[in-house]
Amino acid sequence: MRFIKPLCILLLTYTFTAGYLxxxxxxxxxxxxxxxxxxxxxxxxxxxxxxxxSSFHSYRYVSNGNILHDMKSYNFAHIGVYFGILGLLxxxxxxxxxxxxxxTNDPKLNGSAIGLLIYFGYFILRSSIDDESKRGKISxxxxxxxxxxxxxxxxxLPRLTDSLHPGNGGNPGFNVYxxxxxxxxxxxxxxxxxxxxxxxxxxxRLKMLKLNQK
Amino acid sequence: xxxxxxxxxxxxxxxxxxQGHLFFSVLLYIVSSTYVIYLSFQPSGLFDMETWVSxxxxxxxxxxITSVSKSFFQESSKRNFYYYYVYSADELILSKLIYNFLFxxxxxxxxxxxxxxxxxxxxxxxxxxxxxxILGSFSISNCLTLISAISYQVENNSxxxxxxxxxxxxxxxxxxxxxxxxxxxxxxWNLIRDDIYLLxxxxxxxxxxxxxxFSYLWRN
Numbered sequence: 554m555r556f557i558k559p560l561c562i563l564l565l566t567y568t569f570t571a572g573y574l575x576x577x578x579x580x581x582x583x584x585x586x587x588x589x590x591x592x593x594x595x596x597x598x599x600x601x602x603x604x605x606x607s608s609f610h611s612y613r614y615v616s617n618g619n620i621l622h623d624m625k626s627y628n629f630a631h632i633g634v635y636f637g638i639l640g641l642l643x644x645x646x647x648x649x650x651x652x653x654x655x656x657t658n659d660p661k662l663n664g665s666a667i668g669l670l671i672y673f674g675y676f677i678l679r680s681s682i683d684d685e686s687k688r689g690k691i692s693x694x695x696x697x698x699x700x701x702x703x704x705x706x707x708x709x710l711p712r713l714t715d716s717l718h719p720g721n722g723g724n725p726g727f728n729v730y731x732x733x734x735x736x737x738x739x740x741x742x743x744x745x746x747x748x749x750x751x752x753x754x755x756x757x758r759l760k761m762l763k764l765n766q767k
Numbered sequence: 768x769x770x771x772x773x774x775x776x777x778x779x780x781x782x783x784x785x786q787g788h789l790f791f792s793v794l795l796y797i798v799s800s801t802y803v804i805y806l807s808f809q810p811s812g813l814f815d816m817e818t819w820v821s822x823x824x825x826x827x828x829x830x831x832i833t834s835v836s837k838s839f840f841q842e843s844s845k846r847n848f849y850y851y852y853v854y855s856a857d858e859l860i861l862s863k864l865i866y867n868f869l870f871x872x873x874x875x876x877x878x879x880x881x882x883x884x885x886x887x888x889x890x891x892x893x894x895x896x897x898x899x900x901i902l903g904s905f906s907i908s909n910c911l912t913l914i915s916a917i918s919y920q921v922e923n924n925s926x927x928x929x930x931x932x933x934x935x936x937x938x939x940x941x942x943x944x945x946x947x948x949x950x951x952x953x954x955x956w957n958l959i960r961d962d963i964y965l966l967x968x969x970x971x972x973x974x975x976x977x978x979x980x981f982s983y984l985w986r987n
Contacts, residue, residue, distance in 0.1 A: 615983040671934040678931060681921050691920050694980045698913055699935050701972055706938045709965060 554756060557749050564746030571739050589647040591739055595747035596640030597665070601707075603633030603751050604672075608700035611693035623689035624762055626696060627679065632755045634672045636747075641665060660711040667706060671699045771854055775862035790873070793834045797878050800826055805885040813886050816951040823882055824944050827875050827903070828936065834874060835867050835911040836928045839919035856982040864912050864977070871904035890947075892954035899947055906939045906966060909973040916984055942966050 572591040607629035614622035644662070645655045656662065678695055682688035783790060804813075804822055813819055850859055879900060883890070890896045911932055918928040943966075946959050 615980070667934045667937050674930045674934060678917070678921065678927060681927065687920065690983060691917055694913070694984050695917050695931060698976055698980060699931075701976055702910075702935045702938055702969075705965070705969060710938055710941065 557753055557756075561746055561749035561753055564742045565750060568739060568743040568746050572743065575739060576735055586647055586650050587736075589643060590736065591743045593640060593643040593647055594740070595744045596636050596643060598744045599747045599751040600633045600636040600640060602748050603629045603636065603755065604700060604703070607633060608697050611696040614689055614693045615697070618686070620685070620689060623693060624766075625759060626693060628755050628759045628762060630672055630675060630696065632751055632758065634669060636751055637665065637669050637672075641669070661707070664706040664711060668703045671703060675699065768855075768858055771858045772862045772865070775850075775854065775859065776866055779862070779866045789834070789837055790870070793830055793874055794877060796833065797826065797830050797874065798881055800829070801878070801881045801885055808886070814889075816889050817948060819882070819886060819889050820944055820947045820951065822886075823878065824903075824940055824947070826882075827878055827907070828933075828940060830874055830878065831871050831904075831907050831911060832929055832932055834870055835908065836915045836918070836925065838863055838867055838870075838912070839915050851985070856985040857978060859985070860912065860916070860977060860981040863916075864908055864974075867908035867912050868905055871908050872901055875900045875904050889951050891952065892950050895954040896947060896950045899943070899950060902963075902966065903939075903943045906943070906970050906973070907936065909970055909977060910936045910939055913973075913977045913981060913984075916981060920984070939966065939969060942969075 568591055572588055577585070577587050607626045610622045610626035610629065613619070614626060641662075648657065649655050675692060675696055679688055679692045682691060804826075813822075876897070879896070911928075914932045914935060915928055918931060921927045942962050946962050946966075949955065949958050
């Protein structure tokens, strides 16, 4: 935890200065909005990372029954969903300026929206059970089960159909990003920075949850 | 183990046959909703293949959610206690999976007959579509059995099962809709190969997860 905070601040400061100042490839339609890549894509990376941690802790909880794992899993899912909503919003603004509309029938958009629905269902499931250990067990089972359905929804299905997003419609993932070395220079630090930010927020919120329980 | 699974299955089917109201209520549900769809498309009728296929699978989804949810709810809590002592979790979930699978096959083929009768017969390669129905019922039962076991443990469960079930079942439903659109033109293995492989892969994941996770769920 000690290294996370300074590293996160450093990387995000770098992202927000270099992201606005560095040169980006001049592409038609995209123009300067290509800088949204530094904000929009890391949100999804962070969401997937946090949800992966959440389902991992859910699995730990059902296998050993330590209530701390359940708390962690709930906490990671909660923060992950916030990042998902942010990813959706930044994507919508970007889409307004490049594709001309806030929402299109794009498989990746639908997949991520449904992924958020899964986790809203998870929260409702949690709130409808009073008993603590029962709540942890049932919602953990659902968490592991639904996360394994989220992966094909976001990563496999869009690749089989045509999508406005790069890397879909049978194309290999990262080459089509048109990511030249200039973009990568900011993109990878941005992804790491936002993941660290997600971990940091979840750490603070976990402390709050623990205090609330006492 | 197989003997025990068959004994549960036999009991389920006997109860179903002697009571009969669940199966017939689902059939009546299918008939009346198909009739609503039929009347709402009058007077021009439904000719569009895509609409036919989509409405068909959505109706199957609703019918299967109502029928699969009953597979745990219809058991009294006393009987579940009895199961807890006599059978292991694996035996119970496997028998439930098989039972739901058989139930959904009956329901979906009935829906297909009613749909072709009222809304027009647009499926050209029928053998392919029927085998797709079997595969589809298999996937839907794999997906919904664990969800119904989860929502059995929650108080206001009829709403919970649809909230939890819809987003999880969606990838399967999308693949099924896409494959069945092809079957209304003509069967071609090249067009559907990837989708079929993906569906089988999803089923393997779902089955193994259901088997592993149900034992944790059953323990409380």
